[in-house]
Amino acid sequence: MQKTELKTSAVELPAAVSPNSHEANLFRQVVANNGNVDGQTARSFVNNAFYGGFGPNFSFEKLDINTRVNLYTSVIKNAEVTPNHQAMLAGLHETLGFDKYLAEYGRRQEQKLEQALGNKRALEAAWKAEGRTSTFADTVTKFVHASTQMTNSEKIATLQFIENVAARADGRKALEVVPFHDDNRGSIGLHNGMQIKINVNSEAFEKSPTTILNAVVHEGFAHNGQQVRGQKVVSGEIGPGHPDYIVGKIFAAQMLTKAGYIAPTNALGSHDAYERNPVEMDARRLGDAGARILIASYGLNESVATRLASAPHAEPSAPANDRRGFRPDLAPRVA
Ligand SMILES: [Zn+2]
Numbered sequence: 111m112q113k114t115e116l117k118t119s120a121v122e123l124p125a126a127v128s129p130n131s132h133e134a135n136l137f138r139q140v141v142a143n144n145g146n147v148d149g150q151t152a153r154s155f156v157n158n159a160f161y162g163g164f165g166p167n168f169s170f171e172k173l174d175i176n177t178r179v180n181l182y183t184s185v186i187k188n189a190e191v192t193p194n195h196q197a198m199l200a201g202l203h204e205t206l207g208f209d210k211y212l213a214e215y216g217r218r219q220e221q222k223l224e225q226a227l228g229n230k231r232a233l234e235a236a237w238k239a240e241g242r243t244s245t246f247a248d249t250v251t252k253f254v255h256a257s258t259q260m261t262n263s264e265k266i267a268t269l270q271f272i273e274n275v276a277a278r279a280d281g282r283k284a285l286e287v288v289p290f291h292d293d294n295r296g297s298i299g300l301h302n303g304m305q306i307k308i309n310v311n312s313e314a315f316e317k318s319p320t321t322i323l324n325a326v327v328h329e330g331f332a333h334n335g336q337q338v339r340g341q342k343v344v345s346g347e348i349g350p351g352h353p354d355y356i357v358g359k360i361f362a363a364q365m366l367t368k369a370g371y372i373a374p375t376n377a378l379g380s381h382d383a384y385e386r387n388p389v390e391m392d393a394r395r396l397g398d399a400g401a402r403i404l405i406a407s408y409g410l411n412e413s414v415a416t417r418l419a420s421a422p423h424a425e426p427s428a429p430a431n432d433r434r435g436f437r438p439d440l441a442p443r444v445a
Contacts, residue, residue: 121173126165133163145173145180149187156185156198171207176350178206179359189369193377200372200383208360212392215357219280219392220399223331226279227272227403236275246271247408254410257319262289262310269326273306276331276400282338285330299325301333320401327400332393336361357392364389 121141127134140147140155147155158164170178182202189195227233230247237246252260253268260268270287277284285301289310298321299308306329314321340362342348348358363370364387374384384390404410 121177124165124168126167127163133158137164140181141173141177143180145177145182145184147181147184149184149189152181152184152187153189153195153198155181156202160198160201170202170205175207175211175356179208179356182206183359183363186363186367186370191369191377195369196372196376196378196383199370200378200380200386203383203386203388208356208388209391211356212360212388215354216392216395218353219331219335219396222279223276223327223396223400223403226275227400228407230407233275233407236278237271240271240274242267242271250404250408251410253323254319254405254408265315265322266308266310269306269308269322272323272326272400272404273330276327277334280331280335282335285334287326287330298322299329301329301337303334303337306330306334320405323404324397324401328393328397331400332396333365333389335396336389336392337365340365357388360388 123129123134123137127137136151136155136158139151145152159168159170170181173181185198185202233246237249242249249268253265257265266287266289270284273287274284285304285306287306287308290307291311292309293311294309295311295313297309298312298314299306301307306326308322308325309315314325336357339348339354339358343355343358343362344366348354352358365371371389372378372380372383372387374381376383385394
C-alpha cells in the first residue's frame with residue numbers, strides 16, 4: 111500500500127520487505143547509492159539477496175547494470191580471500207547477468223583478432239619489419255606441424271611475435287613473453303601483469319602447439335587487455351558511456367584486487383568456480399578465437415583444430431602471489 115513512498119531511485123523496495131526493517135534500510139542504501147557502498151554493506155546486501163531477505167521475488171536483474179557492477183566492486187572492498195567470500199563471488203558470477211556485456215565486448219575483441227591474425231599479408235610485413243628471416247607462414251606452420259624441430263627460444267620468439275601483433279591491434283604495449291619451468295606439467299602459462307610466462311616443461315608445450323598459440327592470446331590479448339581496461343577505468347580514462355566501461359569495471363575488480371578473483375586452486379575446491387570468473391570466460395573465448403583464426407589463415411590441418419577443441423585449457427595454474435600480486439597502487443602501469 112505504501113510502496114510508492116518507499117521508492118528510492120528507480121527500484122522499489124520489494125513488497126515482502128517490512129518498511130522499517132534492517133533489510134529495508136539496507137536495500138534503500140544500496141539502491142540510493144547505485145551500489146557504491148562500503149564493503150560490509152555490499153556483502154550484507156548480497157547475503158540477504160541470496161538467502162531471501164528481500165523476499166522470494168527479488169533478483170539482481172531488477173537492479174540496473176550500473177548498480178550491479180558497482181555492487182560487485184563494493185563486495186570486494188576490504189574483503190579477505192576466505193571460502194565464504196569466494197562462495198559469494200562465485201554466486202555473483204552466476205546471478206549478476208554480466209554475460210551479455212562480456213559477449214558484446216568479446217565480439218568486438220574477436221574482430222580485432224580477426225583483422226590482426228587473419229591478415230597474412232599484414233603479418234608477413236610485420237614479421238619482416240621485426241627483421242626476421244624466413245616467413246611467418248613457414249614459421250607458424252612449423253610451429254604447429256613440426257614444433258619438435260624448433261628450439262624453445264624459436265618457439266618463444268614466435269609467440270612473442272603473436273603477442274606483438276595482437277597487442278598492437280588492441281592499442282596496448284606488448285608484454286614480454288618469457289619461458290619458465292614449472293614442474294607442474296599441467297601448468298601452461300600465466301599473466302603477471304608485466305609478462306606472459308609460458309611453461310616450457312608443460313605437456314602442452316611439447317605436444318599441443320595449438321594449445322600454446324591459444325595460451326599466448328589468452329594471457330596477452332585477453333588478460334592484459336582486461337588489465338589495461340581495468341586500469342583505465344580506475345584512472346578515469348574510460349568513463350561512463352564508453353563501450354568498455356561496464357566490462358572495465360568488472361576487469362578492475364577481478365584483475366587489480368586480491369579478493370576479486372577465484373584462483374584455479376581455491377578454497378571452494380571448485381575448478382568450475384575458477385572457470386566461471388568473468389575474466390576467464392572472456393580469456394577462454396579470445397584464446398580459442400586467436401588459435402582458430404591462425405589455424406584457418408594458414409590452412410593448417412584440421413586434425414589440429416579438432417585437437418584444439420578438446421585440448422586442456424590454458425593456464426590451469428596461476429599462482430596467487432604471482433598473478434594477483436599486481437595492484438595499481440604498487441605496480442608500474444602497463445600501458
Ligand atoms: Zn586465464
